[in-house]
Amino acid sequence: MRLDDIDQVILIDRLSFSLPWPASAFRHELVNNPSSLLWVAEQDMADGDPCVVGAVVVWMIMDEAHIATLAVHPDYRRHGISQQLLVTVLRQAIERGAALATLEVRANNQAAQSLYKKFKFEIVGRRPRYYQDNFEDALIMTVDLSQRISPKLSYLEWLETNREASRLPNPEEVRFDS
Numbered sequence: 001m002r003l004d005d006i007d008q009v010i011l012i013d014r015l016s017f018s019l020p021w022p023a024s025a026f027r028h029e030l031v032n033n034p035s036s037l038l039w040v041a042e043q044d045m046a047d048g049d050p051c052v053v054g055a056v057v058v059w060m061i062m063d064e065a066h067i068a069t070l071a072v073h074p075d076y077r078r079h080g081i082s083q084q085l086l087v088t089v090l091r092q093a094i095e096r097g098a099a100l101a102t103l104e105v106r107a108n109n110q111a112a113q114s115l116y117k118k119f120k121f122e123i124v125g126r127r128p129r130y131y132q133d134n135f136e137d138a139l140i141m142t143v144d145l146s147q148r149i150s151p152k153l154s155y156l157e158w159l160e161t162n163r164e165a166s167r168l169p170n171p172e173e174v175r176f177d178s
């Protein structure tokens with residue numbers, strides 16, 4: 001993610017969340033927080049110009065990677081873009097020493113929970129009435145990034161196989177920029 005992506009990122013955020021981040025929050029993460037990992041997915045439009053279609057922000061806190069926000073533009077959902085963003089950012093987090101990834105997700109957000117379960121996140125707790133707009137509970141989900149999926153396969157190696165297996169409409173046209 002670069003500063004000039006922010007206008008497109010906040011548009012996606014507003015289309016995706018009832019409590020979207022303001023532009024200043026993304027700007028702060030990009031400029032002032034060296035522990036923040038920020039990626040966008042871009043798709044080339046018909047005119048050849050790239051357009052941001054998804055974004056993820058992860059905070060590195062000691063050996064924990066906290067997924068702070070993840071959203072894909074509604075017109076580009078169910079094409080594997082959030083999987084690609086997660087593979088990309090989790091790989092970077094592991095390379096920076098993360099042993100655990102964690103996040104909060106709305107109790108009613110089945111799509112996101114299903115996505116995270118694909119990445120072997122498990123529900124480990126609940127924060128009652130966590131969200132200020134409707135007092136919905138948050139579920140806490142975590143995944144052990146240092147686990148071995150099999151004797152021969154680390155989580156990181158498994159992530160790479162996941163990248164290859166995930167569906168993209170046109171892999172050449174979607175780029176992942178940090």
Ligand SMILES: CC(C)(COP(=O)(O)OP(=O)(O)OC[C@H]1O[C@@H](n2cnc3c(N)ncnc32)[C@H](O)[C@@H]1OP(=O)(O)O)[C@@H](O)C(=O)NCCC(=O)NCCS
Pocket residue numbers: 016017069070071072073076077078079080081082083084103104105106109110111112114115116118
């Ligand atoms: C959740 C979200 C990021 C998924 O993005 P996406 O690019 O459409 O997801 P993908 O195409 O990569 O799908 C990956 C997996 O997520 C799950 N998933 C995604 N959308 C789903 C839906 N509408 N219903 C059920 N499962 C869904 C599935 O397990 C899917 O795998 P599959 O296609 O093999 O079934 C997107 O719906 C979104 O931006 N939602 C609003 C913001 C949000 O809730 N963010 C998460 C905050 S914690």
